[in-house]
Amino acid sequence: MSNYYEELSQSIISGQLDRVKSLTQQAIGAGDNPVDIINQGLIPGMSVVGARFKSGQMYVPEVLMSARAMDAGMQLVKPLILTEDIPSAGKVVIGTVKGDLHDIGKNLVSMMLESAGYTVINVGVDAGPEKFLQAVKEHQPGVIGMSALLTTTMLAMKDTIELLKEEGLRDKVKVIIGGAPISQDFADEIGADGFAPDAGSAADLCKKLLA
């Protein structure tokens, strides 16, 4: 048990990357259990960030600074823990669909998920159904998330869902979608499991679907 955790959480909240690194290093040096460092120092700080963002007290760039600080701490602790012991809320494969190069929204969702404790596999932009399928086979995620900005490219989301069905994998993974033209109606129409209107609620949606 160490005294570092409260300050570690505070440093995550204020997004001080270097401070998080040195406190994590000190906790490791003091012989703390690495899993405790994550669960009692890093994650509680990030939870506060999530709550403050939702209530409008923190802005996106601040959240991302906190996420970056959290990740720096995780990178120091991770090598000390067996992979299966690393706390993770779940695995999410995320990408922008075929024919679409817009990725700021998708990247934002990706960062929000990571800061909420998810392991995110980002397959990038212009990702066809095969690319999503391959990632599902390789990483066995709980959720795949698809993004589209254009009314033409959003139609490609259905193709991925169909391919997953053909391959017998549709029941193994939850499919969520988002992007400017996407609606709950459209999600229902193409048989997706969920739709999130913004990056913050995407993390809540994953939590709900994986519960």
Next chain:
Amino acid sequence: MTLSKSQYVRANYQVNATPQLKMLSDDQCENILNGALEVLERTGAEIHSEEALEIFKKGGCWVDGNIVRFPSHLIEWAIRSAPSRIVISNQKGERTLFLEGQNVYYGPGPTNTYTIDPFTGERRRPRKSDTVRAAKVIDALPNISYAMDCGTVMDVTPTLSDVHAFQAMLENTNKPIIHWGFGIDQYQDIIDMAAVVAGGLEALQKNPFILLYSESSPPLRHSAEAIDKAIFAAKNNIPIVYTPCTFAGGVAPATMAATLVIAVADSLVGLVAGQLVRKGSGFVMGGLISTMDMSSTILSYGAAELSLLSAGLTAVARYMKIPMFSTGGCTDSKVIDTQMGLEAAFSILVAGLSGANLIHDCSYMEYGATSSLELMTMDDEIIGMVKRILEGVKVDDEHLALDVINKVGPGGHYLAEDHTMAHFREFWSSSLINRLRYDGWKAEGSKTMGQRVKEKTQDIINNHKPEPKPDHVLREIQAIVDRAEAREANKQ
């Protein structure tokens, strides 16, 4: 009756014929342009089109995979080679929009994924019949100078939403049209339809009533669709609006100057492509520039920075002598309310004062996600007020009226003066703004601005009859739509 006052000779007399707003000095414009040149020479842009990469390489750019770096001299050549003025006709061939100097024209916006039904108030997916309604409202409103589709039509073949919307506009207004397309096939359909109306492709090229519209994906990324459309427009000698969607803090740094640098750089990529294909092809730079809201992550259409940045970009465009496509009359509000009114009014005023040639999105609600014909109707009224302000104050003997002041004398009134008769109609008179006395307003049903806007919009949709086109023209347009349907069916 005027006894001349001006017996003396004036020297160095300057006149502000209109109010003056210049967001940036020439030196600041030069600084921003140089910043964009440096970015394009040093950082370069990502180009996702083989044809464009080939054109840039031949034109003397450094091509490294998808990254193209532009020598400054090439961009400077392209800026000089593009016309400083483009004249757009209406669909009857009358030269209407003079995109030159600081002439200002307002219009609605394209491709919203929702629309607010002006009869039911429902927010829903746009249908082809909504673009029919939009075109009628555009046709009827005097301060709306050109048409855009006011929503991506979703009850037709999805990949032909653009073609169907264009047909709906051609059939219901004779104003000029700025229109987008998903890809080159659809662009060809649109040009073919426009050529039917203009009386042939050459007539359309000589006297275009359309501007094509293409959006790149900042920062410094140009999809095949975006850049190929700029190339296509130049090949076909039809002017294009090339408009990156640049938002500070998201796809550009959080500072206004850097956001302008990114927007200018991305516009220049489209400009160079077009000029390399056809020297002198018509190019209008854009376009949408604002901030990302750091709580909701929307691209804000009501931000003060939208006006600030748009006026800044307009100053740089003017410095380069490239016609400018700007933004105004839009809002982040979801409903017809006070926020909508104030955001629309601010942006229409500042965009007007900035002297941008085409000011679009006078129909955009909910950060661009939803279109509203009621907002367009209200914007028409706001534009009327702003145009009055842009007329400025005339200062000469007739307008100083010192003789009239002397004649009426202290304590008199001017209501019955010939001079008043001659000039009071210069006052802007409203159609929607209510200036009745209380009892008069009450007698007319105590209506709010929102109610009056709704009634006027509904009245136009129900009763306005746009001048119809000849039957053979409509049949030929339909044949092109049918051809496009057959092509898309074959692709399945």
